[in-house]
Amino acid sequence: MTTPRRDTYTPETLLSVAVRVFNERGYDGTSMEHLSKAAGISKSSIYHHVVGKEELLRRAVSRALDGLFGILDEAGAARGTALARVEYVTRRMVEVLTDELPYVTLLLRVRGNTRTERWAMERRREFDQRVAELLKAAAAEGDLRADVDTRLATRLVFGMVNSLVEWYRPPAGGGYDRTQVADAVVRLAFDGLRVQSARG
Amino acid sequence: MTTPRRDTYTPETLLSVAVRVFNERGYDGTSMEHLSKAAGISKSSIYHHVVGKEELLRRAVSRALDGLFGILDEAGAARGTALARVEYVTRRMVEVLTDELPYVTLLLRVRGNTRTERWAMERRREFDQRVAELLKAAAAEGDLRADVDTRLATRLVFGMVNSLVEWYRPPAGGGYDRTQVADAVVRLAFDGLRVQSARG
DNA sequence: GTCTATACCGTGATAGAC
DNA sequence: GTCTATCACGGTATAGAC
Numbered sequence: 145m146t147t148p149r150r151d152t153y154t155p156e157t158l159l160s161v162a163v164r165v166f167n168e169r170g171y172d173g174t175s176m177e178h179l180s181k182a183a184g185i186s187k188s189s190i191y192h193h194v195v196g197k198e199e200l201l202r203r204a205v206s207r208a209l210d211g212l213f214g215i216l217d218e219a220g221a222a223r224g225t226a227l228a229r230v231e232y233v234t235r236r237m238v239e240v241l242t243d244e245l246p247y248v249t250l251l252l253r254v255r256g257n258t259r260t261e262r263w264a265m266e267r268r269r270e271f272d273q274r275v276a277e278l279l280k281a282a283a284a285e286g287d288l289r290a291d292v293d294t295r296l297a298t299r300l301v302f303g304m305v306n307s308l309v310e311w312y313r314p315p316a317g318g319g320y321d322r323t324q325v326a327d328a329v330v331r332l333a334f335d336g337l338r339v340q341s342a343r344g
Numbered sequence: 345m346t347t348p349r350r351d352t353y354t355p356e357t358l359l360s361v362a363v364r365v366f367n368e369r370g371y372d373g374t375s376m377e378h379l380s381k382a383a384g385i386s387k388s389s390i391y392h393h394v395v396g397k398e399e400l401l402r403r404a405v406s407r408a409l410d411g412l413f414g415i416l417d418e419a420g421a422a423r424g425t426a427l428a429r430v431e432y433v434t435r436r437m438v439e440v441l442t443d444e445l446p447y448v449t450l451l452l453r454v455r456g457n458t459r460t461e462r463w464a465m466e467r468r469r470e471f472d473q474r475v476a477e478l479l480k481a482a483a484a485e486g487d488l489r490a491d492v493d494t495r496l497a498t499r500l501v502f503g504m505v506n507s508l509v510e511w512y513r514p515p516a517g518g519g520y521d522r523t524q525v526a527d528a529v530v531r532l533a534f535d536g537l538r539v540q541s542a543r544g
Numbered sequence: 545g546t547c548t549a550t551a552c553c554g555t556g557a558t559a560g561a562c
Numbered sequence: 563g564t565c566t567a568t569c570a571c572g573g574t575a576t577a578g579a580c
Contacts, residue, residue: 152545170455172372176574189546191575227538255370289539292528296520299511300504300532307503320496328492332500336536338427339489352563376556389564391557 155193155203158183162200163246171201171254171261198260201250205264208251211240212271219278226281227288231330233275234301238326241308249309272302301333355393355403358383362400363446371401371454371461398460401450405464408451411440412471419478426481427488431530433475434501438526441508449509472502501533 161183165174176197180187194200215236219229241248251268254261276298283294313319361383365374376397380387394400415436419429441448451468454461476498483494513519 168455169457170370170372172370173455173457175572177572185545186547187574188548188576192545196574255368255373257369257373287539288537289531292531292537293520293524296525296528297532297537299507300529301537303507303510304500304504307499307507310503311499320493324493325496328496329500331489331492332497332536333532334536334538335489336532336534337488337492337497337501338534339487375554377554386565387556388558388566392563397556
């Protein structure tokens with residue numbers, strides 16, 4: 145509103161730096177010294193913006209969780225078969241993962257050593273549970289093959305989607321377009337890699 | 345040969361304890377104090393068996409890598425189409441992951457902060473590369489669908505398989521049989537989750 | 545909002561007795 | 563092979579000047 149932007153940190157801008165370093169070195173492997181070097185300010189200056197290292201973690205995983213739970217709100221409002229909703233959620237998960245890549249990456253890597261980490265893991269489990277229910281509904285409607293356990297299928301689809309954080313890079317950096325990835329994930333998960341003629 | 349087994353540690357038995365703790369708390373999040381508590385011996389006693397924390401990591405990831413590269417030796421000797429070899433490798437990867445679960449888990453989680461971690465990541469990339477070549481061969485033989493990029497497909501299959509370490513527990517602990525999991529992975533990867541009648 | 549200086553504690557690792 | 567005692571260092575976090 146008033147002052148022209150100065151080149152100084154806010155908790156928000158500091159967060160993007162911290163998350164990048166957390167993902168490079170791991171949360172436990174990152175010291176406040178590492179963060180201060182990466183941000184170009186001293187350790188004490190960081191404490192001016194946040195109460196400590198764990199607050200940075202909390203802010204980051206919150207952002208990731210908000211994105212993921214937002215998908216469920218959308219899917220809850222959608223019509224059609226359960227399978228269609230599952231495909232929609234799968235596609236949107238890919239999009240949220242790629243859009244919020246560093247934040248989701250961090251979320252998927254927390255181990256549970258601190259209270260914040262355990263909270264993050266619990267919320268994540270909630271999300272997984274909600275998606276598992278959708279797949280179960282699709283199976284009940286007879287749209288999923290019966291020779292693969294539903295719970296097992298859920299785990300595997302999650303594994304495939306979540307693995308994006310290990311290698312996905314934005315198109316600007318020479319990576320795949322997020323739609324291309326979402327298409328590939330949905331095709332692989334629901335129709336498989338084998339050519340159509342070889343099926344049956 | 346001579347003495348009856350005493351209840352004392354060897355580098356080997358100590359390793360299994362260390363790997364468990366590493367996987368629970370993360371490598372960086374594990375202190376020698378944590379290890380000594382878990383092993384029931386003092387910190388200095390650990391140093392009698394190994395030169396330091398990093399040696400435990402090196403031994404663990406070596407074991408995992410040996411298991412994985414062993415698959416390539418088997419596959420290299422096999423006959424048949426490239427697709428058949430890919431399916432075989434996929435199945436064997438699931439088996440090695442489940443058989444050597446704690447060791448592979450640790451391998452898949454290293455971040456690259458130390459020399460040992462970077463070495464492990466490099467060897468892992470080698471393995472991924474070798475499997476990617478197999479998929480490429482299967483694609484060249486026309487057995488993989490053309491509307492999913494081969495490199496992308498490789499990443500996704502790896503993601504699905506590797507995600508096992510996040511949730512798989514041995515059948516004795518109430519988990520799935522490893523064959524059941526391998527079947528599910530191969531079915532999902534190559535034929536998809538959708539019921540056959542819905543295909544086309 | 546950023547800095548220097550520092551408190552205080554847990555870390556990986558070692559010395560040397562038993 | 564295991565222990566207690568100890569070291570030097572780096573960790574998170576704080577105090578107080580500018």
